[in-house]
Amino acid sequence: MLSKLRLIRPPVSPGTRVLNSWESKNYSDKKNGGGKNNRGKTPPLIQVIKPVKINFSKKNKKIYEPVNIPKKEIIVSESNEYPLKTCPIVAKDEFSTTPNLSTTAQSSGSEKSNGWQNDSKNKQSFRNWSLFGGAIILSGTIYGIYHFDLMKQKKDDNHTTKEKKNAKKIRKLVQIPSLSESIPDNIQYLLIGGGTASFSAFRAIKSADPTARVLVISAEGYLPHMRPPLSKELWYGDDTEMAKSLNFHQWNGTSRSLFYEPEPFYTPVEELTTAKNGGISLARGWKVKSIDVSKKKVKLNDGKEISYDKCLIATGSVPKTLKLYDDASEELKNKFSVFRSISDFEDLWEQLGHIKSIAIIGGGFLGSELAASLANKGKKNGVKIYQIFKENGNMGKVLPKYLSHWTTEKVRNEGVEVVTETEVENCSLENNKQQVNLILSNGKNISVDHVIMAVGAKPNTELAADAGLEVDSKLDGYLVNSELQARTDLYIAGDCACFYDKQLGRRRVEHHDHAVISGRLAGENMAGAAKPYQHQPMFWSDIGPSVGYEAIGIVDSSLTTIGVFAKGNHKDPSILANETDQNTSTNKKEINEELVPKTNEPMSENEYKKGVVFYLKNDVIVGIVLWNLFNRMSIARQVLKSDRCYKDLNEVAKLFNIHGDSS
Amino acid sequence: MSQVIKDGKDTIIFATKEDHQSPSKVILSPPEPSPGLIFPDGSINWNCPCLGGMATGPCGVEFRESFTCFHYSKEEPKGMECREKFTAMWACMDQYPEVYTEGLKDDEEFLNAEEQADKTTKNKETNS
Numbered sequence: 001m002l003s004k005l006r007l008i009r010p011p012v013s014p015g016t017r018v019l020n021s022w023e024s025k026n027y028s029d030k031k032n033g034g035g036k037n038n039r040g041k042t043p044p045l046i047q048v049i050k051p052v053k054i055n056f057s058k059k060n061k062k063i064y065e066p067v068n069i070p071k072k073e074i075i076v077s078e079s080n081e082y083p084l085k086t087c088p089i090v091a092k093d094e095f096s097t098t099p100n101l102s103t104t105a106q107s108s109g110s111e112k113s114n115g116w117q118n119d120s121k122n123k124q125s126f127r128n129w130s131l132f133g134g135a136i137i138l139s140g141t142i143y144g145i146y147h148f149d150l151m152k153q154k155k156d157d158n159h160t161t162k163e164k165k166n167a168k169k170i171r172k173l174v175q176i177p178s179l180s181e182s183i184p185d186n187i188q189y190l191l192i193g194g195g196t197a198s199f200s201a202f203r204a205i206k207s208a209d210p211t212a213r214v215l216v217i218s219a220e221g222y223l224p225h226m227r228p229p230l231s232k233e234l235w236y237g238d239d240t241e242m243a244k245s246l247n248f249h250q251w252n253g254t255s256r257s258l259f260y261e262p263e264p265f266y267t268p269v270e271e272l273t274t275a276k277n278g279g280i281s282l283a284r285g286w287k288v289k290s291i292d293v294s295k296k297k298v299k300l301n302d303g304k305e306i307s308y309d310k311c312l313i314a315t316g317s318v319p320k321t322l323k324l325y326d327d328a329s330e331e332l333k334n335k336f337s338v339f340r341s342i343s344d345f346e347d348l349w350e351q352l353g354h355i356k357s358i359a360i361i362g363g364g365f366l367g368s369e370l371a372a373s374l375a376n377k378g379k380k381n382g383v384k385i386y387q388i389f390k391e392n393g394n395m396g397k398v399l400p401k402y403l404s405h406w407t408t409e410k411v412r413n414e415g416v417e418v419v420t421e422t423e424v425e426n427c428s429l430e431n432n433k434q435q436v437n438l439i440l441s442n443g444k445n446i447s448v449d450h451v452i453m454a455v456g457a458k459p460n461t462e463l464a465a466d467a468g469l470e471v472d473s474k475l476d477g478y479l480v481n482s483e484l485q486a487r488t489d490l491y492i493a494g495d496c497a498c499f500y501d502k503q504l505g506r507r508r509v510e511h512h513d514h515a516v517i518s519g520r521l522a523g524e525n526m527a528g529a530a531k532p533y534q535h536q537p538m539f540w541s542d543i544g545p546s547v548g549y550e551a552i553g554i555v556d557s558s559l560t561t562i563g564v565f566a567k568g569n570h571k572d573p574s575i576l577a578n579e580t581d582q583n584t585s586t587n588k589k590e591i592n593e594e595l596v597p598k599t600n601e602p603m604s605e606n607e608y609k610k611g612v613v614f615y616l617k618n619d620v621i622v623g624i625v626l627w628n629l630f631n632r633m634s635i636a637r638q639v640l641k642s643d644r645c646y647k648d649l650n651e652v653a654k655l656f657n658i659h660g661d662s663s
Numbered sequence: 664m665s666q667v668i669k670d671g672k673d674t675i676i677f678a679t680k681e682d683h684q685s686p687s688k689v690i691l692s693p694p695e696p697s698p699g700l701i702f703p704d705g706s707i708n709w710n711c712p713c714l715g716g717m718a719t720g721p722c723g724v725e726f727r728e729s730f731t732c733f734h735y736s737k738e739e740p741k742g743m744e745c746r747e748k749f750t751a752m753w754a755c756m757d758q759y760p761e762v763y764t765e766g767l768k769d770d771e772e773f774l775n776a777e778e779q780a781d782k783t784t785k786n787k788e789t790n791s
Binding site (some may be wrong): 053174202203204206207208210211260261262263264265267277279280400401402403435524535537559560561562563565567568607634635637638641642645650651652653654655657658 | 665666670671672673674675676677678679680682683685686687688689690691692693694695697709710716718719720721723725727736759761762
């Protein structure tokens with residue numbers, strides 16, 4: 001039947017292709033999963049694009065090749081108001097007693113296998129329907145890889161690239177349409193911002209309201225795209241052309257574009273009002289200057305006014321800079337950059353071809369990922385990478401000290417010179433103005449060709465004051481309720497939303513997955529759903545080949561943590577040494593911090609190979625890190641949803657099957 | 664034997680495989696529902712990530728009409744009455760080759776697709 005349909009059928013089998021495309025397009029908890037083993041293909045709760053992990057492990061099977069993180073990262077997933085809940089029954093010491101040794105000879109992880117059964121059931125039913133969909137209508141071709149003629153777009157940008165090698169390029173902002181007259185005067189759904197949250201929102205709106213007319217106003221000249229691969233996957237491919245065209249390999253080996261949808265997906269803005277079935281249009285390079293919330297109107301930078309029925313603010317965040325940069329001369333400023341956008345990626349890529357040293361300031365997600373990525377990329381050219389930050393280990397604000405130190409060792413193994421507990425106090429040009437001399441608080445100097453500031457981001461709330469919208473005084477971001485609503489018909493999503501999470505209190509989160517989830521929720525609510533924020537976002541990071549983790553909830557290193565790691569079969573030499581040193585007659589050891597050598601961590605890397613870390617506030621679990629352990633996020637979600645007061649976290653850890661296959 | 668190490672406020676447990684062999688005594692709340700393309704009640708989940716941009720793109724409406732027709736079709740073979748809708752969807756998709764036809768250029772795919780179509784039709788019939 002319908003012979004033409006057959007033509008669009010996928011090459012392999014319909015179901016497979018659909019699944020593949022689903023994997024590649026969607027956000028799944030299991031980002032890292034399926035390399036070798038496909039267990040992780042449960043239908044994601046979260047959809048949309050998850051830039052999946054890269055294949056940088058082709059040569060090294062052991063590697064967990066995760067994905068990266070949105071550069072939004074600088075850990076702001078804090079909450080100013082932890083749940084009031086406490087667990088009076090839990091005695092602190094219970095955690096430190098020897099975990100129960102089981103005497104029963106049951107096979108491991110039977111509880112867990114229930115989880116998998118559930119998963120596989122879901123997966124099965126999903127597969128059936130995919131077959132349907134695949135066979136009949138869709139076809140993978142449709143989903144396939146997003147091919148988009150980036151080159152065209154890039155040409156616009158690149159013509160400026162060559163002008164000056166040493167000075168920062170001035171890019172010409174793409175503005176499409178070129179005249180604001182082409183933009184409709186009133187629109188059903190207006191989305192301010194063209195990032196991930198906005199993308200997720202328009203997809204949700206169109207799903208709920210098929211003939212919706214959606215206008216996205218984006219200050220960026222690019223089509224909506226995902227940011228995480230910019231600091232990660234894009235640096236690891238061997239194919240330069242691929243990276244230049246902003247395509248990257250996902251963990252399952254397929255390649256895809258950074259862009260969510262190709263240009264023809266979007267309805268030309270001039271046709272939006274008249275299109276029979278509505279559509280989604282982009283006004284790129286345009287900026288909303290102000291909002292009149294009562295009149296439901298916005299004003300663009302050239303004075304053009306647009307009325308809306310429903311409006312979303314998803315303006316994201318902007319990278320912070322250092323004060324010494326702000327105060328510097330233009331000449332000196334040219335040696336500095338931030339890293340957030342495609343342009344930043346392209347500039348850095350181009351620079352890497354002719355400079356010999358880069359200092360990255362910042363020890364968070366972005367700084368650490370970028371340090372490892374650049375060290376890898378720059379190896380061939382002998383580019384020296386420094387990473388300088390004030391914490392005492394990489395991701396020190398997120399990971400407990402021992403894991404943070406361990407991670408730093410891994411980053412060093414990647415060839416990065418990591419300078420901890422140090423700040424940059426001053427800087428100046430030197431060597432005929434070719435280099436920057438950084439004067440560090442540890443008394444040393446470093447001379448580099450370029451400096452990248454990865455010191456966090458600030459939510460973009462510039463529309464707030466004029467519109468009379470409240471900004472959270474502590475967490476920053478537009479204050480919204482748990483339906484992400486700021487005012488009638490006005491919603492906020494993504495980095496710039498400070499929302500109420502009924503599980504974990506008031507929060508603001510700067511992560512890709514949150515952008516997806518909050519964008520989708522806002523979109524659904526704009527189309528009338530009235531749903532609260534319920535689904536916990538996760539985030540992930542990969543630092544070089546041996547560190548990959550996923551996390552959920554409030555993950556803040558100032559909290560009490562209990563980490564449960566798989567003990568290897570072979571006794572690790574450093575553990576033995578440690579035991580000898582510290583006289584371990586019992587299983588309970590107090591490690592004297594002073595005895596811990598700064599450069600040589602007490603635990604060997606093997607010991608932190610795989611595990612789960614619980615973050616506690618008032619003895620209640622508020623966050624979980626899955627360390628080199630993938631495809632367990634749904635269990636972590638369940639743990640966070642449950643009572644969250646546990647006497648023995650080692651029992652909880654059993655649910656995660658930490659001795660099982662990582663993926 | 665598991666080891667427990669205290670590092671300030673942080674506790675580290677190294678658990679052996681044997682320690683974790685017994686099932687956990689922890690009882691969790693049920694997992695969040697994660698519907699696929701079809702909800703348990705049989706209706707279509709247009710927000711399914713598996714659809715990618717299909718239901719939202721320039722031919723989203725045509726796609727939805729076709730798929731709805733097919734999904735609820737009682738004809739034998741299933742979907743026979745949907746020919747017009749599919750034709751309309753196709754006409755639409757033809758206008759957006761960059762969005763919809765990626766991967767189609769290969770003749771082998773066509774052949775393969777023909778074969779698969781037969782199989783799938785059978786599967787589908789068995790399923791329904």
